[in-house]
Amino acid sequence: MQVVQDGRLPEGWTTTTLGNLCEWVSGGTPRRSEPSYFGGKHPWITISDLNDGELSDTAEYLTDAGITNSAAKLVPEGSILVALYGSIGKLGITQKPSTTNQAIACALPDAQAYNSRYLFHFIRFRRHELSQQGTGVTQKNIYLGDIKAFTVPLAPLAEQTRIVKKLEELLADLDAGVAELKAAQKKLAQYRQSLLKAAVEGQLTADWRAQHPPTETGAELLARILQERRTRWEAKQLEKFAQQGKTPPKNWQGKYPEPIPPDTRSLPTLPEGWVWATLSQIGWLDRGRSKYRPRNAPHLYGGAYPFVQTGDIRHADTHLSKVEVFYSKAGLTQSRLWPAGTMCITIAANIGKTAILSMDACFPDSIVGFLPVSGDVSVRYVEYFMRSAQQKLEDEAPATAQKNINLEILEKVVIPLPPPIEQQQIVKSLDETMGGAKENNSAIEIVLKQTTAQRQNILRAAFAGELVPQDPSDEPASALLERIRAQRAAQTPDQKPRGRKKKEIQDA
Numbered sequence: 001m002q003v004v005q006d007g008r009l010p011e012g013w014t015t016t017t018l019g020n021l022c023e024w025v026s027g028g029t030p031r032r033s034e035p036s037y038f039g040g041k042h043p044w045i046t047i048s049d050l051n052d053g054e055l056s057d058t059a060e061y062l063t064d065a066g067i068t069n070s071a072a073k074l075v076p077e078g079s080i081l082v083a084l085y086g087s088i089g090k091l092g093i094t095q096k097p098s099t100t101n102q103a104i105a106c107a108l109p110d111a112q113a114y115n116s117r118y119l120f121h122f123i124r125f126r127r128h129e130l131s132q133q134g135t136g137v138t139q140k141n142i143y144l145g146d147i148k149a150f151t152v153p154l155a156p157l158a159e160q161t162r163i164v165k166k167l168e169e170l171l172a173d174l175d176a177g178v179a180e181l182k183a184a185q186k187k188l189a190q191y192r193q194s195l196l197k198a199a200v201e202g203q204l205t206a207d208w209r210a211q212h213p214p215t216e217t218g219a220e221l222l223a224r225i226l227q228e229r230r231t232r233w234e235a236k237q238l239e240k241f242a243q244q245g246k247t248p249p250k251n252w253q254g255k256y257p258e259p260i261p262p263d264t265r266s267l268p269t270l271p272e273g274w275v276w277a278t279l280s281q282i283g284w285l286d287r288g289r290s291k292y293r294p295r296n297a298p299h300l301y302g303g304a305y306p307f308v309q310t311g312d313i314r315h316a317d318t319h320l321s322k323v324e325v326f327y328s329k330a331g332l333t334q335s336r337l338w339p340a341g342t343m344c345i346t347i348a349a350n351i352g353k354t355a356i357l358s359m360d361a362c363f364p365d366s367i368v369g370f371l372p373v374s375g376d377v378s379v380r381y382v383e384y385f386m387r388s389a390q391q392k393l394e395d396e397a398p399a400t401a402q403k404n405i406n407l408e409i410l411e412k413v414v415i416p417l418p419p420p421i422e423q424q425q426i427v428k429s430l431d432e433t434m435g436g437a438k439e440n441n442s443a444i445e446i447v448l449k450q451t452t453a454q455r456q457n458i459l460r461a462a463f464a465g466e467l468v469p470q471d472p473s474d475e476p477a478s479a480l481l482e483r484i485r486a487q488r489a490a491q492t493p494d495q496k497p498r499g500r501k502k503k504e505i506q507d508a
Contacts, residue, residue, distance in 0.1 A: 010465035012156050014477040019148025021114055021484070022107040026084070026144055027100035028071025030062060037066030042074060043098040047083045047090060050104070052124065055081070056095035072099040078109035078116045082123060085141040088134050089127030093120055105147050113484050115160040121167055122152055125459035153463050154481070156474035167462045171455065178451050181444050188441050195433055196388035199426050200416055202271035208429075209271065214419035218275035221376060222417055225282055229373045230256055262414040274418050280411035283372045283382070287347075287407055288363035291334040303328030305337065306361035310346045313367065316355035317438070318383065320344065327362055335362040343370040343383050348404040352393035354386045368410055376420040380427045385415050 009015065018024070027045075030037035038044075040063030049058045062072060074097050081092035085103040093116065100106060109116050123130070130150060134140030155163060198204040216224075233256055241248050259280035267276055279285060290307075292300055301307065305327040312323050327335060337360050338344075346353040348366040356379060363369070372379055393413075397403040418426065461467045 009153055010155075010470050012159070012470060012472075012474055012476045013465055014154050014481060015151055016154050016477075016481055017148060018107070018119075018150045018152055020481065021152060021154065022080075022110070022119065024144060024148055025073055025075065025106050025108065026071075026102055027073055027104060027106070029101045030066040030070035030072065034066075034069075037063055037069065040064065040066060042067060043094075043096065044072065045081060045092065045094075045098055045100045045104060047085065047087055047103050050081060050083055050087070050090045050092040052091050053093070054095050055092040055098075058098070062099055067099055071102065073106075074099055075106045076109060080107040080109075080116055080120050080123070081105070082107070082130075082147060084143065084147075086139050088131035088140060088142055089123065091120060091124055091127070093117070103141075105144050110484075113157075113480065114154075115157065115164055117164045117168070118155070118160040119152070121164070121459060122463055125456070125463060126150075153465075154477040155465065156471075156477050157480055158474045159465075159468065159470060162468040163462050166468050167458065170458050174451055174455055174458070178448065181448055181451075185441060185444050188437050188444075192434060192437050193388070195430060195437075196384060199430050200385050200388050201268075202274060202416070202418070204429050205418075205422055205425050206271070208425055209273070209422060212421065212425075214273050214421055216419055217273045218270075218277075218417040218419050221374075221420060222275050222277050222281065225277075225374045225377065226259070229259065229281075232373070233257075260412050264414075267414065270416055271418075273422070274416050276414055277417045278411065279370065279382075279413045279415060282374075282377050282415070282417065283370045285368055285370050285407060285410055287365045288338075288367045288369060289334070289336045290362065290364035299328065300331035300334070301325055301327055303331065305329075305332045305335075306359055307331065307335075308344060308357070308361050308363040308367065310349050310353070310366055313344050313346050313353050313355045314350045318356060318380075319358045320355040320361075321358035323361065332362065335364075337362055338369045339371070341371070341379060343379050343386070344368070345370060345386065345410060347406065347410070349402060351397045351403055351405055352386065352390040354383050354390070356380070356383055366404075368407060377417075378420070378423040378427055381418075381423040382415065384427065384430055389413065 032038075038060060040061050042062045042064075043056075043058040044060045044062045044066075045055065045058050046060070049055060062070075066072065067074060075094060077094055077096055079094045079098070081094065081100060082105045083090040083103060084105055107116075107119060130142065130146070131140070133142050133146050135142075195204070202209070234253060237252065238248065260278050261281065262276040262278050264276050270276065288308075303326055306323045307325040307327045308320065308323055309325065312320060338357060340357050340359050342357045342361075344355050344357060344363060345368045346366065347368055370379070370382065372382070393405060393409075394403065397405050458467070
């Protein structure tokens with residue numbers, strides 16, 4: 001095998017552009033107002049149909065009239081499809097004659113010129129560089145000309161076939177390993193959810209509970225919390241009256257906003273000593289505050305006050321200690337600083353994701369903060385419960401342009417409340433069992449990253465001529481290109497000499 005030195009290609013290889021190698025076309029979209037153009041027998045491929053693999057079925061089909069009356073073109077089996085908009089470089093290979101819309105470029109197959117799968121794997125290998133050429137504000141896109149100008153290392157045709165065979169053998173083994181790892185990840189996720197379910201239903205601590213009778217039941221705890229909640233509200237109201245120099249009005253205590261009690265009619269029976277409660281009964285819930293978005297008001301950030309965003313919560317692991325954006329003093333004045341220990345709950349984009357602040361921080365109104373009324377309510381237990389309820393919250397979120405929930409929905413969330421000592425035991429048990437699952441998942445993530453790097457190394461070797469031996473008897477790629485040029489020239493009709501314009505004849 002000839003090894004590439006200093007970036008030079010092996011003997012018999014050459015460099016060309018995708019435009020010189022292949023004939024490229026793009027498609028079109030028939031008028032939606034004409035129903036007779038849709039529902040026919042011809043697959044009509046859009047970017048959402050592309051799957052980085054072989055493609056035989058599509059969401060929509062065109063009729064003959066739909067093709068005739070639009071820019072859509074029927075391309076043959078084996079055509080390489082490349083997304084030009086949004087998901088730049090997303091790929092597909094047609095398994096039957098198909099049409100595409102204008103957002104997809106098609107390389108028409110030519111078995112005498114190149115191996116379609118060689119080209120497919122090359123574009124997949126280099127698509128990051130292709131996508132970097134994208135322009136646009138709301139959606140990045142490239143043009144057909146960008147595809148044609150992209151360079152490709154071209155092996156002799158016979159070697160292309162050998163490369164594809166070896167490459168796909170290696171990638172198939174790698175894909176099988178990745179599939180096993182992802183299956184293991186899925187099982188771990190299911191295991192974690194089953195642990196959470198067992199914990200908040202009392203099954204995880206059933207044996208422990210039998211040996212440790214509580215000194216205070218969940219019902220007694222809830223009654224104490226509700227009294228403490230009201231007492232704290234009254235103290236805060238009296239403080240406000242004092243600051244304003246006012247005498248408390250008659251029956252002012254009657255304005256106390258009672259938290260919403262749980263509707264237990266359809267709820268299952270809890271373990272002995274537990275009680276149903278709502279989040280608003282056991283804690284204070286309020287939306288974050290950010291009058292201006294930092295990106296629209298640069299003077300609000302760059303200081304020392306952490307500004308938590310929904311993405312920070314999504315990527316946190318129980319405790320949130322790192323953020324990317326910090327508020328300045330000006331930013332703090334139009335927001336609110338929540339104390340460490342606050343549980344953050346996302347209510348937009350990523351519904352019901354949670355994390356506990358490890359530092360004082362601000363956050364916008366797309367996040368709700370939860371603080372327990374009493375120190376006998378474990379915020380760790382509540383956060384574990386919210387993880388068990390996250391999917392249900394997301395599934396039940398109103399479907400608008402972007403799924404979201406509001407503060408009122410969270411206030412009504414019903415939570416099983418164990419005695420204080422059992423809350424701590426649940427947290428301890430989950431920390432131990434979930435910790436092992438987390439370590440296993442982290443190990444899988446490391447291996448998956450390694451397989452991604454391994455895939456790129458295999459592809460790099462393939463297109464550097466290092467994957468299979470070269471054969472001196474192969475027709476050089478330069479001769480292949482010359483033949484392609486000659487064939488194209490022969491297929492291009494001679495242009496007639498342009499005649500003199502009428503005015504030129506008159507002037508003569």
